[in-house]
Amino acid sequence: MQERGQSERGQLEHLLQPTLSVTRAVSPIYSTRAGFIVAFFGSGFASVIMTLLNVRRLGRLSQDLAMVVAGALFFTLVYVGSGYLAATGGSLPLVGEVKTHQREVRYLLRGLALAYFGLTYLRHQRFYRAQDLAGNDPPSPWVAGIAACVAAVALSFAFGSLGAWLGAR
DSSP states (O other), rough: OOHHHHHHHHHHHGGGSSOOOOOOOOOOOHHHHHHHHHHSOOOEEEEEEEEHHHHHHTHHHHHHHHHHHHHHHHHHHHHHHHHHHHHHEEEETEEETTTTOOHHHHHHHHHHHHHHHHHHHHHHHHHHHHHHHHHHOOHHHOOHHHHHHHHHHHHHHHHHHHHHHHHHO
């Protein structure tokens, strides 16, 4: 009788073993507030940089690389195109001439950056929720956010100048 009890216990022992194992610790990601503020005050490039930082912290670079590269290419084309239109006196639908409606163009660029942030938030929403549920505090975004904004200003200037140079030729 005791032999049967031990064999049943041996068979049920595997049920008590944890089935989910963590192969590596996931670093907490930057908060949604940080991503929103960086996208609002930075630009599309700043939003792409913050997304890349979060993707690296999650260890999902292979899964999200296409989204990051697509965002970087999109904003590169946007800034080269806006520089080109400003140099040639071109116009945008609903905005008008780029050179005389610079405020509207800035609002359009800010809206595109916020739209990109919204898309990346939707893609990573479950990670933000899991972090909140687990009670993990996000890291301080100051250094990363300021660095992303400074890099974004440099990239925006470089690609806008490239577009202006192409338009002046």
